[in-house]
Amino acid sequence: MSIAAIVVNPGKIFPQQCLREFIAVRVQDPRIQNEGSWNSYVDYKIFLHTNSKAFTAKTSCVRRRYSEFVWLKKKLQKNAGLVPVPDLPGKSLFSFSNDDFLERRRKGLQCFLDKVVHMTVCLSDSQLHLFLQTQLPVGHILDCVQGHTPYTVTDAILTYASSNRGYAQAQEEEPAKERSLTVSYESMERYTVMITCWVANYISDL
Numbered sequence: 001m002s003i004a005a006i007v008v009n010p011g012k013i014f015p016q017q018c019l020r021e022f023i024a025v026r027v028q029d030p031r032i033q034n035e036g037s038w039n040s041y042v043d044y045k046i047f048l049h050t051n052s053k054a055f056t057a058k059t060s061c062v063r064r065r066y067s068e069f070v071w072l073k074k075k076l077q078k079n080a081g082l083v084p085v086p087d088l089p090g091k092s093l094f095s096f097s098n099d100d101f102l103e104r105r106r107k108g109l110q111c112f113l114d115k116v117v118h119m120t121v122c123l124s125d126s127q128l129h130l131f132l133q134t135q136l137p138v139g140h141i142l143d144c145v146q147g148h149t150p151y152t153v154t155d156a157i158l159t160y161a162s163s164n165r166g167y168a169q170a171q172e173e174e175p176a177k178e179r180s181l182t183v184s185y186e187s188m189e190r191y192t193v194m195i196t197c198w199v200a201n202y203i204s205d206l
Helices: 003-008 066-080 099-116 126-133 138-145 153-163 165-173 185-204
Strands: 023-033 041-050 059-065
Touching (some): 023 099, 041 099, 066 138, 138 153
Antiparallel strands (some): 041 059
16 A cells, blocks of 8 residues: 555554544635725634544634624633633734735644634634634624524534635645635525524524
8 A cells, every 4th residue: 555545644544542632723815805994804714623522523614804803802711710721812903915814823823722712611612612613703602602593513613614615625635835815705604594494494483
């Protein structure tokens, strides 16, 4: 058997339990949304690839803005109690055209997630998983973990993973290649429709 075959399909050569567990997360591709309007903001692509049993989906790709990271840190810290959650890069007034600032913030967010996904107390928090593996707004994340939605945390993650699988697989297959693609908004729309239908069916059954 060739070395190339082993590299491409390591799971077929070595038992899965012998492969070292890993959690790889990348924060990249800052994008200005609603550019030119009063409510413009920057969001970042978050790609996650893992073989950890802690995660429902093994690959995922979402976009999140800084204010959502701030929300996540507050929620993680509340549930972590006395265990300190890593800091985020600080808030600052800046121009969206300031590439240096955006890169510093991207690196800060990357550092934050690198640490958080390797903290047991954070990995046990469903809010982190919904943040990283669905495109649910933070308010819906809170509703979901509190049991106020007709779908569970696992349902939400698997639904988004199914709707966005093609893009996540492309990211996984070419991790070293820089691309200008963003999360497929067509996939996000399909995901939204699926969740909406889910809620509608749930209400009709009441």
